[in-house]
Amino acid sequence: MTVTARRELVSAATRNAFRSLATDLTIRIVAELWEDHGFAPIPPEELKYDDPGQRRTTFMLYAEGVDWGDPEHVRRALLVFEDFIRAYRDPDQQGTPKWLEDIGVRLERDGFLLDKSGRISWERAPVRLLDRDLSTLSDGSGIAVELERIRRDLTTDPHGAIGAAKQLIEATAKTALRELSIEIDKNAALPTLVSTVQKALKLDAGSAPDGPDGSKAVKKILSGSVNIAVGVAELRNQGFGSGHGQASAPSGLGVRHARLTVNAAVTWCELILDTLADPAAPWRKGQV
Secondary structure, eight states: OOOBSOOOSSOHHHHHHHHHHGGGSOHHHHHHHHHTTTOOOOOGGGOOOOOSOHHHHHHHHHHTTSOTTOHHHHHHHHHHHHHHHHHHSOTTOOSOOHHHHHHHHHHHHTTEEEOTTSOEEESSOOOOOSOSBOTTSSOOHHHHHHHHHHHHHTTTOHHHHHHHHHHHHHHHHHHHHHHTTOOOOTTOOHHHHHHHHHHHTTOSTTOOOSGGGGSHHHHHHHHHHHHHHHHHHHHIIIIISTTSOOSSOOOSOOHHHHHHHHHHHHHHHHHHHHHHHOTTOGGGTTOO
């Protein structure tokens, strides 16, 4: 089962608008515009796009090789799109042509800004969180849902982001325990979940594995990781995160508080998922 924690940052509608520009360019130019920014075409037999137009097909061979959920891929793809605009645009034409206005509208819907010179910028930079493929898990959908909520709320709804951060820790702990075939009460409190999964992965201070994992320094860090997870839960439970109705809305909560909480939650979740996936992790020793 393949689960991705990332949504597409550039919609199919916007990509299609740029694909239409390829019709009036040569195949060589279309390919060069992509390759100038480090993109390569996928094998033709893998393309699931049927079009008699060779230029549009060439465009799609490269576009299908882009991970549209990866901010770095998208950053480079936007440079490709800027070059398409420059290559297609008539330098002698005054004003903004309708085709460019239409592209600007589509880009705006995706969260980008297009200026008069054809430069594309992020209206709000994407949030990079737990940037990994969750397909190695039997089911990573619970984690993916909370990551998406955080991306949605981080800069616009601090309460929502803090609530989702707590739920991300809970989803990660439950997912890891399921992968380890460890049953736990479905109503277990978050501190219990955190303690159970860290002990199972030998990430608790009481474990004494060989090597750096058993050092005093690492144990201090691991003790701190428990406090991180519990602190996120306590902040949310004190009314600073979504999930509990309040008689009075908390005041003074800002984006910086949400970032602090989210970054703390992501750090803990990365520790758990990295250890779970590491074939040399101490918890695997003694397994048959």
